[in-house]
Structures are given as C-alpha cells and as structure tokens.
Amino acid sequence: xxDSHAGLQTxxxxxxxxxxxxxxxxxxGPFVVPEGTPGAVRIGGTVYDGAGAPVPDAVVxxxxxxxxxxxxxxxxxxxxxxxxxxxGFGRSATDPEGxxxxxTVKPGPLPAAGGGRExxxxxxxxxxxxxxxxxxxRIYFPDEEANAEDxxxxxxxxxxxxxxxxxxxxxxxxxxxxxxxxxxxxxQGEHETVFFxx
Amino acid sequence: xxxxxxxTYRPDTPSHPPVSFPEYRSNVLRAPHRPFVLLPQRLGEIxxxxxGEGRVGPxxxxxxLGHDGEPQGQRIIVSGRVLDGDGRPVAGTLLEVWQAxxxxxxxxxxxxxxAPLDPHxxxxxxxxxxxxxxxxxTTIQPGAYPWRNHDNAWRPAHIHFxxxxxxxxxxxxxxxxxxxxxxxxxxxxxxxVRDPKAREAMVARFDLATTVPEWALGYxxxxxxxxxxxxPLEEEDDDDE
Numbered sequence: 452x453x454d455s456h457a458g459l460q461t462x463x464x465x466x467x468x469x470x471x472x473x474x475x476x477x478x479x480g481p482f483v484v485p486e487g488t489p490g491a492v493r494i495g496g497t498v499y500d501g502a503g504a505p506v507p508d509a510v511v512x513x514x515x516x517x518x519x520x521x522x523x524x525x526x527x528x529x530x531x532x533x534x535x536x537x538x539g540f541g542r543s544a545t546d547p548e549g550x551x552x553x554x555t556v557k558p559g560p561l562p563a564a565g566g567g568r569e570x571x572x573x574x575x576x577x578x579x580x581x582x583x584x585x586x587x588x589r590i591y592f593p594d595e596e597a598n599a600e601d602x603x604x605x606x607x608x609x610x611x612x613x614x615x616x617x618x619x620x621x622x623x624x625x626x627x628x629x630x631x632x633x634x635x636x637x638x639q640g641e642h643e644t645v646f647f648x649x
Numbered sequence: 650x651x652x653x654x655x656x657t658y659r660p661d662t663p664s665h666p667p668v669s670f671p672e673y674r675s676n677v678l679r680a681p682h683r684p685f686v687l688l689p690q691r692l693g694e695i696x697x698x699x700x701g702e703g704r705v706g707p708x709x710x711x712x713x714l715g716h717d718g719e720p721q722g723q724r725i726i727v728s729g730r731v732l733d734g735d736g737r738p739v740a741g742t743l744l745e746v747w748q749a750x751x752x753x754x755x756x757x758x759x760x761x762x763x764a765p766l767d768p769h770x771x772x773x774x775x776x777x778x779x780x781x782x783x784x785x786x787t788t789i790q791p792g793a794y795p796w797r798n799h800d801n802a803w804r805p806a807h808i809h810f811x812x813x814x815x816x817x818x819x820x821x822x823x824x825x826x827x828x829x830x831x832x833x834x835x836x837x838x839x840x841x842v843r844d845p846k847a848r849e850a851m852v853a854r855f856d857l858a859t860t861v862p863e864w865a866l867g868y869x870x871x872x873x874x875x876x877x878x879x880x881p882l883e884e885e886d887d888d889d890e
Contacts, residue, residue, distance in 0.1 A: 647685055
C-alpha cells in the first residue's frame with residue numbers, strides 16, 4: 452500500500468489546547484514510582500513563557516531508564532528488564548502557578564556508541580497551549596560526574612549547558628542524599644531551555 | 650555491553666507545523682527563539698512507554714456511556730488505524746481523546762463559552778489499538794466554539810488525539826477535523842500545517858460503511874506515526890568509531 456522508499460507522511464502535530472487537563476491528567480501520572488519507594492526523589496519546577504510569566508496550561512512528560520540504566524522495552528538491545536514498581540514514564544500538568552512535579556528514582560547511566568556512556572538523565576516532552584509541536588529537552592543531575600563525558604551535554608555550547616541541569620532542591624541534614632531536584636523550563640527568553648530536534 | 654541499536658526513526662518535519670507561527674496568538678511568547686539542537690537517537694529515544702490495556706476501562710471507548718442518560722447531539726463512530734511511516738500497524742498502543750460537547754463547550758472550569766454543559770457528556774475517552782492497529786470510539790459530534798485569537802474567530806469542530814506509539818520519538822498529540830468544515834480557512838491552528846497534503850490528512854473521511862443505521866454516523870481516520878530507518882547492517886561497527 453505504501454511506497455517502501457517514500458513511506459507515509461506523518462500525521463501533523465497540533466497543540467494540546469487549553470483544556471487538555473481533563474483528557475490527559477491521570478491520578479497516578481506524576482508517579483514514575485509509587486510513593487514510599489526507597490530512594491525516590493521529587494523532580495519539579497516552573498514552566499515560564501518569554502515574558503517570564505508562569506505557564507498554567509502546560510503538561511510535562513518524562514521517560515527514563517531505571518536505576519540500573521535499563522529500559523523495559525523490546526527495542527533495548529540488551530533485552531527488556533523490568534525494575535520493580537517502575538513505570539519509566541511520568542506526566543504532570545502544570546498548576547495555576549505553572550508548576551509541575553514528579554516522583555521518580557534517579558536513572559542509571561546508559562551505554563553509548565563507541566564505548567562511552569550517557570550520564571543519568573530524563574527525556575522530557577513539553578506540550579502547552581500556544582505550542583503546535585512538542586518541545587523535547589533533557590533533565591541531567593547536578594551531582595553527577597558522568598556529566599563531563601555525556602555526548603549530548605558536552606555537545607551543547609557551555610553557556611547554555613546549565614539549562615539542562617537540575618538544581619538540588621533541598622536535603623535532609625546531615626546531607627546524605629537530595630530530597631528533590633528543581634528543573635525550571637523557559638520556553639523563550641534570556642534563559643531559554645535547550646530544546647532538541649529528534 | 651552491547652551498544653548497537655536495532656534502528657532509529659526517520660525525520661518527519663515537513664508535515665509538522667513550524668515552531669514559530671505568530672498567527673496563533675498564544676504562540677508568540679511560547680515558541681522558543683533559538684534553533685533546536687539535533688539529538689542523535691539513542692536508547693532513550695528509540696524506546697518509550699508501552700502503555701496499553703491497564704490504563705483503559707471497559708467503557709472508555711464509548712464517550713456516550715457512563716452517565717445517567719443519553720448525551721445531546723449527533724452520535725458518531727470514529728474508527729481507523731494507527732500506522733507507522735511504512736504502513737505497518739502499531740498494535741497495543743494507548744489512544745487518548747478529549748473534546749467539546751455538541752454545543753462546543755468543554756467540561757473544564759476555564760471554558761467561558763456560554764453554551765450549555767451537557768450533564769450526560771464528559772468528553773474524555775481512551776482505547777488501545779488491536780493487533781491490526783485499529784481503534785474505534787463512539788462519541789458525539791463536537792460543536793465549533795469561539796475563541797479570541799482574531800476578530801470573530803471560531804475553532805472548527807475537532808477531537809484531540811494523544812498517541813504514544815512504541816518509542817519516545819513517535820509521541821504525537823494531534824487533532825482530527827471533520828470534512829467540509831467552512832471554518833478551516835480562518836483557523837490558524839489548522840493552517841499552521843503548511844503542506845496542503847499533510848493538512849488534509851488531519852480531516853476524517855465520512856464513511857457509510859462505518860455508519861450504523863438509525864443510530865450513528867461513521868468516520869474513518871488513520872493516524873501515521875514516524876517510520877523507522879532501515880535496520881543498520883554490518884557497516885554499523887564502522888560508524889561507531
């Protein structure tokens with residue numbers, strides 16, 4: 452039915468519009484892992500527009516490896532492995548102050564072509580009223596030596612790299628591990644987040 | 650540790666709207682200004698959430714059920730296939746839909762359109778594609794509604810669709826429109842898709858075979874997600890240097 456070389460044309464992307472929340476909000480959406488999971492951390496922040504105003508009608512979705520750096524997916528060439536109670540996917544709509552929040556566990560590093568590795572990170576999609584195509588970005592962790600060798604992070608001009616790295620949002624004394632990370636998303640403007648073309 | 654990947658996904662930008670499209674007013678302060686950075690497709694991009702059966706209740710594919718009475722408006726059946734760019738069915742993938750009621754009003758606190766809310770219609774549905782990539786929803790023909798984008802602006806009737814496919818790369822949120830809508834010409838969201846053929850692909854086809862006598866009109870709408878690049882052969886090792 453289709454020309455094997457040309458292929459079929461992808462159905463175009465359209466905005467989620469202002470009223471997606473009743474269609475896309477799941478009660479368990481923000482929980483990549485269930486509450487009470489050992490080692491769980493909260494990742495959240497605010498989505499800002501070009502005037503610095505919070506975006507109250509955005510949805511942030513994440514996809515990530517498990518703490519061992521594995522994906523529960525048949526196209527992972529190492530084979531699908533499922534980590535207990537781990538969905539890998541998170542979805543949070545922003546609230547009236549433009550804030551999103553997810554509960555997850557820090558992913559492990561990933562093997563990269565050529566024997567290198569990708570530093571722990573989350574893949575992120577941002578949808579909102581006003582955007583016609585989804586925006587893709589990544590959340591990296593500040594307390595991670597592997598960032599220095601990550602092939603994607605190191606390919607970004609240094610001045611903009613910080614827009615992809617979360618900040619530690621708070622820790623229990625004594626500081627043994629972070630309780631959470633803050634990752635703000637700037638759609639436009641001086642602090643515009645690095646967005647990717649897939 | 651093996652690091653080769655079975656495949657990547659073809660780029661598909663010509664069918665998508667541009668990032669910046671100021672005729673759609675709320676785009677102006679929300680579209681990034683800097684060019685996107687090319688992200689090579691690695692493990693995290695070729696995999697994705699395989700969300701299916703566990704997320705769908707038994708009546709979620711029928712938006713006319715779940716209330717005490719029948720919703721107002723024209724009952725319709727929307728069916729079709731989810732395919733990848735090579736025409737292969739995408740099986741077992743979650744579809745989520747949401748829409749306005751027959752009067753063009755959403756069940757959402759911020760919808761100020763003074764059309765009546767229908768106590769028997771919420772406007773949210775979910776289903777999972779079969780082995781052949783097919784899906785089907787029963788719902789109500791949504792109404793057009795006004796918005797303030799430009800003078801006398803009305804959105805053409807549409808149903809919002811959200812799909813995951815099988816990879817992060819295939820994630821798609823789109824809208825399905827109805828054939829022959831006189832509002833197309835003035836709608837910046839519909840017309841943000843610059844390629845006329847791609848724009849036409851967002852319009853469902855009226856289908857008498859899907860229509861159920863004395864009960865519902867039928868529409869067919871196929872959705873195409875990105876296709877895979879051919880599987881790399883032995884030369885992949887050479888590319889890895």
